Amino acid sequence: MTIQMKWLGVAALMACAMLAAACGGNASKPGNSGPAAKARPETPADFKDKKNALAGNADAIKAGEGLFKAQCVSCHGAEADGNAEAGKALTPPATNLRAADFRAQSDAYIFWRISKGGVGANISGSVMQAYDASLTEDQRWQIVAYIRSLSEK
Numbered sequence: 656m657t658i659q660m661k662w663l664g665v666a667a668l669m670a671c672a673m674l675a676a677a678c679g680g681n682a683s684k685p686g687n688s689g690p691a692a693k694a695r696p697e698t699p700a701d702f703k704d705k706k707n708a709l710a711g712n713a714d715a716i717k718a719g720e721g722l723f724k725a726q727c728v729s730c731h732g733a734e735a736d737g738n739a740e741a742g743k744a745l746t747p748p749a750t751n752l753r754a755a756d757f758r759a760q761s762d763a764y765i766f767w768r769i770s771k772g773g774v775g776a777n778i779s780g781s782v783m784q785a786y787d788a789s790l791t792e793d794q795r796w797q798i799v800a801y802i803r804s805l806s807e808k
């Protein structure tokens with residue numbers, strides 16, 4: 656074996672090790688179910704421990720559905736599955752809020768994203784607006800409860 660060939664082998668081994676480390680790191684992140692899963696920012700410290708006191712509450716889910724139908728369907732689709740022409744045409748597109756990788760996120764994450772929008776999460780090009788000025792905390796939690804009540808799609 657020539658010296659060059661030996662070095663090629665070493666380089667290939669190193670590349671493999673680095674790739675494996677990268678993949679392993681990804682797979683161990685909560686909510687990241689594989690290569691197709693969308694990369695998401697961490698929920699900031701002032702939101703990450705928040706809990707939804709209205710989780711599973713039938714009245715809250717109904718109220719959340721009303722708010723969602725009025726304010727969110729134009730981009731996220733009537734079924735919250737990202738199937739709206741306007742939302743699909745965006746870059747990044749409006750999320751399918753029923754997809755497995757989104758459903759794996761915490762209530763705190765969802766509440767934060769509705770509260771602070773794309774700007775608050777530093778997502779380049781996102782037109783997802785911050786709703787903390789136009790919706791009360793309870794209204795935002797009602798929407799979280801509604802999104803949680805939907806099945807995976």
Ligand code: HEC
Pocket residue numbers: 693695722723726727728729730731742745747748749750757765768769772773776778781782783784786798
């Ligand atoms: C004008 C279009 C538009 C409207 C209206 C809109 N969104 Fe979004 N939304 C987006 C886009 C685009 C993204 C993806 C980019 C991002 O994550 O910021 C997004 C992302 C999100 C996310 C984070 C999803 C993820 O992939 O992590 C949540 C949660 C969300 N929207 C909920 C809502 C709710 C609830 C409403 C209504 C109160 C709403 N959105 C209204 C465009 C919209």
